[in-house]
Amino acid sequence: MSILRTEKLQAGYEQHTVFQDLDFAVKEGKITTIIGPNGCGKSTLLKTMGRILKQKAGTVFLYNQDLRSLATREIAKKLTLLPQNPVGPNELTVEELITYGRFPHLNQGQKSSIADQKAIEWAMDITKTISFRHRELGSLSGGERQKVWLAMALAQETAILLLDEPTTYLDMVHQLEVLKIVQQLNRQRQCTIVMVLHDINHAARFSHEIVAMKEGHIVALGSPQEMITPEVLKQVFCIDARVMLDPRDGVPVCFSYDNLQTEKEAIGGET
Amino acid sequence: MLKYSQERFVGIMLTALGLIVAAIYISLSYGVFDLTFAEVVKTLFGSQSNGEYDVLIYQFRLPRIVIAGLVGAGLGVAGAVLQGVSRNGLADPGILGINAGAGLAIVVFMFFYQGKLAGTDWFSILAMPFFGLIGGLAASILVYLLSWKNGRLDSQRFLLTGIALGSGFAALSLYITLKMDPTDFHTATVWSVGSLFHANWQYSISILPWFLFLLPIIFWKAHILDLFQLEESSVKSLGVSVGREQVILLLCSTGLVSACVSVSGSIGFVGLIVPHLAKSLTGIRHQRMIPLCAMLGMLLVIVADFIAKNIFAPAEVATGTIISLIGVPYFIYLLFRSKA
Numbered sequence: 001m002s003i004l005r006t007e008k009l010q011a012g013y014e015q016h017t018v019f020q021d022l023d024f025a026v027k028e029g030k031i032t033t034i035i036g037p038n039g040c041g042k043s044t045l046l047k048t049m050g051r052i053l054k055q056k057a058g059t060v061f062l063y064n065q066d067l068r069s070l071a072t073r074e075i076a077k078k079l080t081l082l083p084q085n086p087v088g089p090n091e092l093t094v095e096e097l098i099t100y101g102r103f104p105h106l107n108q109g110q111k112s113s114i115a116d117q118k119a120i121e122w123a124m125d126i127t128k129t130i131s132f133r134h135r136e137l138g139s140l141s142g143g144e145r146q147k148v149w150l151a152m153a154l155a156q157e158t159a160i161l162l163l164d165e166p167t168t169y170l171d172m173v174h175q176l177e178v179l180k181i182v183q184q185l186n187r188q189r190q191c192t193i194v195m196v197l198h199d200i201n202h203a204a205r206f207s208h209e210i211v212a213m214k215e216g217h218i219v220a221l222g223s224p225q226e227m228i229t230p231e232v233l234k235q236v237f238c239i240d241a242r243v244m245l246d247p248r249d250g251v252p253v254c255f256s257y258d259n260l261q262t263e264k265e266a267i268g269g270e271t
Numbered sequence: 272m273l274k275y276s277q278e279r280f281v282g283i284m285l286t287a288l289g290l291i292v293a294a295i296y297i298s299l300s301y302g303v304f305d306l307t308f309a310e311v312v313k314t315l316f317g318s319q320s321n322g323e324y325d326v327l328i329y330q331f332r333l334p335r336i337v338i339a340g341l342v343g344a345g346l347g348v349a350g351a352v353l354q355g356v357s358r359n360g361l362a363d364p365g366i367l368g369i370n371a372g373a374g375l376a377i378v379v380f381m382f383f384y385q386g387k388l389a390g391t392d393w394f395s396i397l398a399m400p401f402f403g404l405i406g407g408l409a410a411s412i413l414v415y416l417l418s419w420k421n422g423r424l425d426s427q428r429f430l431l432t433g434i435a436l437g438s439g440f441a442a443l444s445l446y447i448t449l450k451m452d453p454t455d456f457h458t459a460t461v462w463s464v465g466s467l468f469h470a471n472w473q474y475s476i477s478i479l480p481w482f483l484f485l486l487p488i489i490f491w492k493a494h495i496l497d498l499f500q501l502e503e504s505s506v507k508s509l510g511v512s513v514g515r516e517q518v519i520l521l522l523c524s525t526g527l528v529s530a531c532v533s534v535s536g537s538i539g540f541v542g543l544i545v546p547h548l549a550k551s552l553t554g555i556r557h558q559r560m561i562p563l564c565a566m567l568g569m570l571l572v573i574v575a576d577f578i579a580k581n582i583f584a585p586a587e588v589a590t591g592t593i594i595s596l597i598g599v600p601y602f603i604y605l606l607f608r609s610k611a
Contacts, residue, residue, distance in 0.1 A: 073511075074510075083502065
């Protein structure tokens with residue numbers, strides 16, 4: 001049984017179908033990263049699995065139950081999605097926003113319980129946002145803000161986290177910080193994480209499994225060692241990538257890349 | 272530490288309450304015929320029975336103040352809800368075509384039936400508000416259905432549809448009023464600007480059930496409006512049934528607006544100004560902001576109605592005109608500030 005999987009999933013926007021007949025199963029307790037060129041359907045897949053986007057056909061199963069048969073509030077106790085570029089009112093304080101994460105666990109209008117308070121403190125603690133809990137969102141830097149949004153998602157205390165490009169717009173230190181938090185969540189709480197990343201070296205370092213998408217299809221999936229290779233990268237991105245293994249831990253690193261030299265080579269990469 | 276504390280909120284609410292009491296007292300005692308403080312208190316609490324004062328206060332001034340208070344509270348709260356649901360700070364019941372819809376229904380009603388319903392029984396008094404209510408609800412359902420796209424409510428579409436339908440309804444109303452006889456035409460015109468001239472106890476009682484039923488639901492749902500300040504994917508991810516909550520909140524505010532419009536005509540700008548004022552005073556938490564909107568709305572309409580009654584006494588200005596005079600500059604100010 002998979003914790004989250006899709007069956008013959010078809011999704012898209014209005015008339016435009018991004019992918020169809022997509023079968024994909026998320027491995028429980030692992031970090032899975034989806035990579036692929038812009039417009040390949042990574043975000044669409046993530047959003048459809050997180051019921052943010054309604055599928056056109058097919059089914060998403062959460063713990064083997066059809067997502068559409070579950071109440072959205074029940075889903076929110078098991079799964080959360082952090083959108084690509086979340087926005088909230090500037091006047092809201094950090095702690096208020098993180099408290100919103102408790103919504104699925106509250107009965108309407110109910111005051112927060114000790115469990116809620118503990119979850120909020122934990123979320124602020126693990127994301128290191130506790131020191132500026134009383135500041136307003138509008139006064140935060142991009143990196144601080146992203147950690148606050150992550151904390152809100154964590155306060156939901158879900159077993160599954162879907163993160164849509166959580167490191168976009170952040171400097172390299174903050175990118176690392178966010179990914180370390182993700183790793184820590186996976187190690188300490190066995191959270192199942194699916195994220196979309198553009199940086200393949202981050203994908204290699206922080207995931208157990210990498211899924212490569214192209215033009216609405218999953219073209220390859222496997223461990224970082226299997227996936228971050230010149231062959232796969234050529235097939236997915238049509239690039240001539242140069243990859244080596246980090247001598248310290250054997251993690252593959254793409255240290256340079258270039259366009260494929262000839263048309264023939266590019267076409268050869270496709271097939 | 273925190274800019275908007277609970278103490279501050281309580282302080283603001285008490286201040287607003289004090290101002291409302293003062294406004295009520297002034298409205299009761301000043302007018303074409305002035306009363307002293309002692310006379311007002313004695314008449315209100317029944318220790319002195321003077322027929323003239325009783326009539327003045329109980330038949331003329333008090334019902335009008337009560338209606339003004341209810342209408343103000345209703346429009347203020349409805350405005351806050353509409354702005355929250357549409358995620359647009361410029362949403363207002365007037366802009367969304369609810370007033371125009373109610374107006375059209377009332378004009379149609381007057382055109383066909385007014386002459387035949389000259390009685391003073393409950394039915395003829397309440398028939399007009401009832402038609403207003405139906406018109407307002409129908410208009411907002413239409414706006415909602417037309418702005419529904421791809422399984423979600425698009426806030427831009429919502430506003431534009433409201434404006435478009437509102438203009439359509441207003442044009443139709445105008446066309447019908449032009450075909451009326453002069454008396455009906457005058458009544459219809461005054462009504463369309465918003466006036467409390469016809470205030471009476473039956474009106475208060477007819478709209479009270481809406482307030483008793485809808486306000487608690489809105490207060491109960493206030494925390495969901497907080498979540499609506501985030502973008503839609505975050506709200507969905509938190510487990511809010513976005514579509515369902517939008518419909519509930521929208522219906523609640525429409526019910527309130529339609530009830531208000533049915534007895535006061537189309538008073539604009541209250542629902543637009545009051546939420547902004549409340550936000551700047553007590554912050555963006557709806558559990559505080561919405562009760563404050565009720566208070567500020569009350570205060571605004573009671574004061575505006577007092578001015579409307581007395582500024583050119585014995586002639587009367589429509590209450591809606593006074594509010595517009597305050598509202599238009601504030602609206603323009605908001606537009607400029609949101610651009611910056």
